[in-house]
Amino acid sequence: MKIDRMLEIIIYLVNHDNVSARYLAERFGVSVRTIQRDIVSISSIGIPVYAAGGKYGGYSILPTYKMKNLNIREDEQQMIRKALESLATSYTSDTLDGLIEKYNAIVEKEGGQKVFWDFGVSRENKKVQDSNRLLEKAIHNKNVVSFSYQKADGTQSQQSVEPLAIHYKWYAWYLFAYLEKRQAYRTYKIARMRDITIEERKAVRDHGDIRERMKESEKEYYRTCIAIEIHFHEKEAGLMEEFFPDCAVERLPDGQFRTFIYVPPGERLWKALLLSFGDRVRVVGPEEYKEDLILTAQKFLSNYDI
Template sequence: MKTDRLLEIIIYLLNHEKATAKQLADKFDVSVRTIQRDVDSISLTGVPILAATGLHGGYSIDSDYKIRNQFIGKEDFAWIVMALKSLSTSCENDRLNLILEKYRSLNHVDEPKIFLDYSVTRENQDVLLHNKIIEEAISRLLQIQFDYQNVKGSLSRKTVNPLILRFKWYAWYLFAFDVEKEEYRTYKIARMANLVMTNVPFQSPDNVEERLADSDKNYLWTCESIEVWCREDSIAELEEYFPGEKKERLNDGNYLLHLHVPPQEKLWQALLLSMGRKVRILSPKSYRDRLVRTAAEFLSNHDMLMS
């Protein structure tokens, strides 16, 4: 229906900086002329659609109009405040705090009844300082350099085009283009040292989020499957740290879990070790032997032997 299409065009333009008539026609499977008539109809309703001509032309909605509350209700604002407050518990950012205050002032927004406290994930001051430098470099499209120690302990000097700073797996990471290797990589901020922002500009690719998604898919291919036996009274604890993984209930009431883990990361290994007799790695044998050696080395460092 035309009415549905008009609403979808408005929503699309609200979520995108600009779109040409051809792009909209392709998206909604109509002619360019139909899109032009639709835009005229939308404008008559009071939605300020701007039309720019030329090479970089297209339709857009007035930015001042986007921040008004015609499409966002009071309850929606409360959820936005909740998200901002939750984010502020793990991220120090002056702009974030300013935005939070702005949203709190809109229409006397009620404080949210749900609050997510991520303060336990807040990293040290070095990471927070690095984040600020990286944020500025991303904003100004300037290359950065840093010393980086990978998970195997190898140290190297990196020059990268910073693209996306994100929080994942309880830590901050940078998705960037490695200038020397000419490939997109993800770097853990906590493993950086001697970080500096250079005066060398770079051009950000248009499809950064697509490249990030591809990188995540490639990372998943590096994960390996392990089988873990888990005691019946401890399955909830293991599922808390490995949500959504396949599990089988055994005849004796205990469980068999099939976990996908990054082989070089140590956090999941430490978690299994911390559960003691509650879990046991069944396969592959190399993982089981590795954890046994780690436990033996820990005990020997305390003048103890495994029985």
């Protein structure tokens, strides 16, 4: 499994200098290209891997980041811990137990283990775990996949896409893909995907740097978002910053606080978050979003004899 292999590569590199991609490929039973992709992924989570060219070149990790001889700092432990946490939500507990054992064997200091994990809340259900493994296989083999998809507003559609990457954000796993019939890139929440099927048809389009395509797609996504003005009491400022960390909070002359949250059309999660504050949060505008929140609250109350 990829995450297991990546951690083993990190362990090997911190204990060996100047390891060639060919040697790593033979050691882990994969292609040189797969090792190169793994090295890019390892670098992206903050492990400083560098490559030396020439006949005797290879991969190494900067000496200041060496974990042998128990030199890893506490902030570096947290970096690796966060990387594991972000990946842990899609893999089985047996795999995680093995990874944690390996990690503890490297970083344990005098006085016992310093970092502990509890993945009970963050773990995705088995369906998402299985879907991630299926999609990872399709991406590796460049197969088109089809599936039934339920949008945030409850509507369903049948999709056939070229899967390009799975990634973790907003506390969930997503598929980044190319929708050929629209000639556009789309992001799908994996938990909303049903009946995923790997087709025999291969994806032939060259998408270039997938990370760049993802950044461009995200910028386009945010251009469709609507700014909703929210007023709230001072004692709720901390929770508002926690729920909407990218939204600036300012104090108003009347002592209340204000922020603007940005939501895409059809998204419903923002209503659930705001309703959880009760009368301590108020939507000021736009008017249609204010009315939408009121209507949602009225429909909820209609289920009860009040």
